[in-house]
Amino acid sequence: xxxxxxxxxxxxxxVAAAAAALLWAVxxxxxxGDVEEDGRIALEEDEIAPRQ
Amino acid sequence: xxxxxxxxxxxxxxxxxxxxxRAVRAVDxxxxxxxxxxxxxxxxxxxxGRAGLRKIFDAVRKSGFEPLPLAGAAAVDARCMEKxxxxxxxxxxxxxMMQTMMFVYALYATGTHGIDxxxxxxxxxxxxxxxxxxxxxxxxxxxAAAFRDVRRKSIGMDVPVAAALTLxxxxxxxxxxRGSGDVYFDSVTMFIFLLSLGRFAELxxxxxxxxxxxxxxxxxxxxxxxxxxxxxxxxVRVESLEIDDRVMVPNGGVIPVDGVLESPQSxxxxxxxxxxxxxxxxxxxxxxxxxxxxxxxxxxxRVTSRLGDSTLAGIMALLARGEAERPAMASAAxxxxxxxxxxxxxxxxxxxxxxxxxxxxxxxxxxxxxxxxTCPCALSLATPAVFAAATTGLARLGLLVARPDSLERLAxxxxxxxxxxxxxxxxxxxxRVNGLGHGWQADTALRIAAALDRHSAHPVAKALAVYDDPSxxxxxxxxxxxxxxxxxxxxxxxxxxxxxxxxxxxxxxxxVPTCRGEDSVALGNAQxxxxxxxxxxxxxxxxxxxxxxxxxxxxxxxLASGDSQEAVxxxxxxxxxxxxxxRMNPEEKLGFVREQQSHGRRVAMIxxxxxxxxxxxxxxxxxxxxxxxxxxxxxxxLLLMNESLAAVARGLATARRALRVAKQNLAWALVYNVxxxxxxxxGVLPPWVAAAGMSTSSxxxxxxxARVARPAQA
Numbered sequence: 106x107x108x109x110x111x112x113x114x115x116x117x118x119x120v121a122a123a124a125a126a127l128l129w130a131v132x133x134x135x136x137x138g139d140v141e142e143d144g145r146i147a148l149e150e151d152e153i154a155p156r157q
Numbered sequence: 158x159x160x161x162x163x164x165x166x167x168x169x170x171x172x173x174x175x176x177x178x179r180a181v182r183a184v185d186x187x188x189x190x191x192x193x194x195x196x197x198x199x200x201x202x203x204x205x206g207r208a209g210l211r212k213i214f215d216a217v218r219k220s221g222f223e224p225l226p227l228a229g230a231a232a233v234d235a236r237c238m239e240k241x242x243x244x245x246x247x248x249x250x251x252x253x254m255m256q257t258m259m260f261v262y263a264l265y266a267t268g269t270h271g272i273d274x275x276x277x278x279x280x281x282x283x284x285x286x287x288x289x290x291x292x293x294x295x296x297x298x299x300x301a302a303a304f305r306d307v308r309r310k311s312i313g314m315d316v317p318v319a320a321a322l323t324l325x326x327x328x329x330x331x332x333x334x335r336g337s338g339d340v341y342f343d344s345v346t347m348f349i350f351l352l353s354l355g356r357f358a359e360l361x362x363x364x365x366x367x368x369x370x371x372x373x374x375x376x377x378x379x380x381x382x383x384x385x386x387x388x389x390x391x392x393v394r395v396e397s398l399e400i401d402d403r404v405m406v407p408n409g410g411v412i413p414v415d416g417v418l419e420s421p422q423s424x425x426x427x428x429x430x431x432x433x434x435x436x437x438x439x440x441x442x443x444x445x446x447x448x449x450x451x452x453x454x455x456x457x458x459r460v461t462s463r464l465g466d467s468t469l470a471g472i473m474a475l476l477a478r479g480e481a482e483r484p485a486m487a488s489a490a491x492x493x494x495x496x497x498x499x500x501x502x503x504x505x506x507x508x509x510x511x512x513x514x515x516x517x518x519x520x521x522x523x524x525x526x527x528x529x530x531t532c533p534c535a536l537s538l539a540t541p542a543v544f545a546a547a548t549t550g551l552a553r554l555g556l557l558v559a560r561p562d563s564l565e566r567l568a569x570x571x572x573x574x575x576x577x578x579x580x581x582x583x584x585x586x587x588x589r590v591n592g593l594g595h596g597w598q599a600d601t602a603l604r605i606a607a608a609l610d611r612h613s614a615h616p617v618a619k620a621l622a623v624y625d626d627p628s629x630x631x632x633x634x635x636x637x638x639x640x641x642x643x644x645x646x647x648x649x650x651x652x653x654x655x656x657x658x659x660x661x662x663x664x665x666x667x668x669v670p671t672c673r674g675e676d677s678v679a680l681g682n683a684q685x686x687x688x689x690x691x692x693x694x695x696x697x698x699x700x701x702x703x704x705x706x707x708x709x710x711x712x713x714x715x716l717a718s719g720d721s722q723e724a725v726x727x728x729x730x731x732x733x734x735x736x737x738x739x740r741m742n743p744e745e746k747l748g749f750v751r752e753q754q755s756h757g758r759r760v761a762m763i764x765x766x767x768x769x770x771x772x773x774x775x776x777x778x779x780x781x782x783x784x785x786x787x788x789x790x791x792x793x794x795l796l797l798m799n800e801s802l803a804a805v806a807r808g809l810a811t812a813r814r815a816l817r818v819a820k821q822n823l824a825w826a827l828v829y830n831v832x833x834x835x836x837x838x839x840g841v842l843p844p845w846v847a848a849a850g851m852s853t854s855s856x857x858x859x860x861x862x863a864r865v866a867r868p869a870q871a
Contacts, residue, residue: 109276109279113283116256117286123252124248124249127248127252128245128249131245132245137241
């Protein structure tokens with residue numbers, strides 16, 4: 106019975122770790138589609154200045 | 158008068174669009190505003206002296222949304238960020254949902270097996286602790302949208318969502334702290350997760366539909382590499398490129414404006430402009446289109462039109478103008494969704510009252526189920542998603558939708574009128590000198606004719622272009638559609654066109670060179686005709702297949718042309734077209750289309766966009782085959798970018814399927830709600846089943862719509 110008191114906090118830690126890993130993965134661009142990448146390759150060639 | 162097109166981030170529905178529209182319209186000096194919720198795009202016209210883009214952007218921000226520039230890195234980044242944020246919300250909600258279910262599931266077993274009160278309380282607290290961050294992080298967009306709606310006193314589809322979330326969460330928290338009563342933490346996290354998934358699907362469709370047309374604007378780089386006479390390169394703004402500038406484009410670079418290749422060989426990816434997915438091989442002297450991508454080695458080319466006159470600019474101007482008209486069917490559905498949200502809230506209140514009298518313990522569960530199960534998203538997405546997908550599908554065929562309602566119109570036509578020259582035929586006619594006036598050289602006549610026709614888009618001009626001599630200047634040149642061109646070359650007045658037209662100003666009609674063919678073009682001056690040319694124009698290779706496809710689709714196909722009986726009959730019989738009309742000038746074609754319409758027929762007209770302008774405008778649906786800056790003047794609803802008539806037939810089949818799918822979606826949304834709402838109100842559906850049903854309905858509508866993005870076979 107007492108194991109529940111340890112396992113549930115452990116569950117929290119695991120979920121937090123999984124969430125942190127996911128946020129990191131998304132932020133580092135792992136899930137960016139290739140469509141966006143195409144655009145960037147085409148644009149990076151020129152130093153980008155905002156167009157009027 | 159200034160004009161700008163930009164994206165607005167954060168718009169969910171017609172209400173949001175209306176709010177932005179009101180805010181922008183209130184800016185002093187703004188003359189016209191159109192906001193398209195489906196593509197998140199805003200078009201604004203303003204008087205340059207009185208308003209500015211900065212003021213307009215401020216107004217958009219003040220209404221609670223974020224304006225984003227269309228072109229360049231900012232737009233790409235914004236889209237990328239929007240997608241990333243959505244993914245993170247889904248991920249957090251998903252993890253929270255799974256873990257919450259693990260905890261709360263134990264509570265469901267309480268009834269049969271019994272549970273220690275302390276453990277039960279512990280599990281509820283754990284659920285509360287997990288649900289709270291999901292509510293705050295992943296639920297934020299729904300609350301923000303609902304808050305915006307409430308603040309401007311209108312009900313959008315996020316209001317019932319936020320109401321359901323708040324009700325479930327608050328009830329669960331109160332019951333947890335009280336230590337008795339049901340908790341709905343699992344329903345809350347699941348609802349947020351499933352809704353976020355649905356919104357992500359919607360986001361993907363919207364971004365997909367943008368990429369077809371907007372990718373054009375996005376790909377255009379802000380600067381180009383200009384070469385001077387000594388071969389040195391200099392980086393300049395694309396706007397400052399002039400005709401005859403030499404521009405360097407590296408491998409993989411974007412060709413900034415239209416031009417002619419000077420390097421020996423290369424290839425270009427023109428898929429954005431023509432729908433042709435394979436790179437097109439280019440040799441020296443071939444035409445490069447601005448906005449296409451150089452897939453071969455680095456090239457040098459000569460600019461032939463400034464940015465404002467380029468093909469790309471023409472397309473963009475036309476598309477921007479098209480934004481002014483929203484599909485009536487889609488906006489009606491959006492209004493319906495708003496009404497629907499109000500009805501949902503009212504129903505939920507009614508159900509809550511009824512259950513409060515019958516069995517207060519089931520009140521919250523039933524009310525929640527009603528709020529959650531109704532799905533205005535399916536209703537409001539039903540048509541816009543289909544039209545967005547169909548627009549993408551048509552773009553893949555090389556058909557650009559210039560006016561949003563042209564999809565619906567195209568789907569309903571039963572008669573198709575084809576122009577001959579340049580439409581059914583390639584327009585690349587071969588030209589032969591047929592007769593010459595006394596003392597005239599063939600070469601001189603051809604050079605004068607080529608100079609006169611220099612700025613015409615007529616097929617004759619294409620055939621003459623090879624004879625063009627830039628040293629011959631034309632003054633007061635003008636084109637008389639359907640007849641020919643006239644102007645002054647080297648001090649002498651000339652006309653080029655149909656023999657009758659040329660002869661009408663000539664004094665001595667007697668000295669026409671003999672041996673005149675039926676498809677002839679004449680060159681003459683005030684003294685009369687000095688030369689006639691013979692044109693032969695063969696049907697396009699895929700024209701016969703296209704005609705067959707049109708007939709399979711149940712359309713009456715009619716060929717109408719300004720050419721002679723003989724020429725039209727020859728083409729018509731080679732294509733198997735039974736009905737053909739020859740010697741029709743634009744006014745007669747217009748009259749013919751009007752007459753057909755008065756007999757209750759819905760007519761589609763396919764023409765070259767210049768000579769057929771009024772006819773295209775009068776037809777129920779119209780498609781122009783156009784090139785260059787002329788595109789901007791085309792009064793057609795659709796633009797065919799790759800000269801393939803078969804694509805029009807497939808486009809028509811796609812449009813018909815889109816209309817069918819839109820009706821299916823609306824029917825589905827209606828049937829779903831009619832069945833599910835009573836079940837929820839009676840307390841048969843637990844809230845989590847309601848959440849699953851709602852998102853299944855949304856996803857079904859989105860997936861059904863996505864089918865249309867693949868072009869149909871004609």
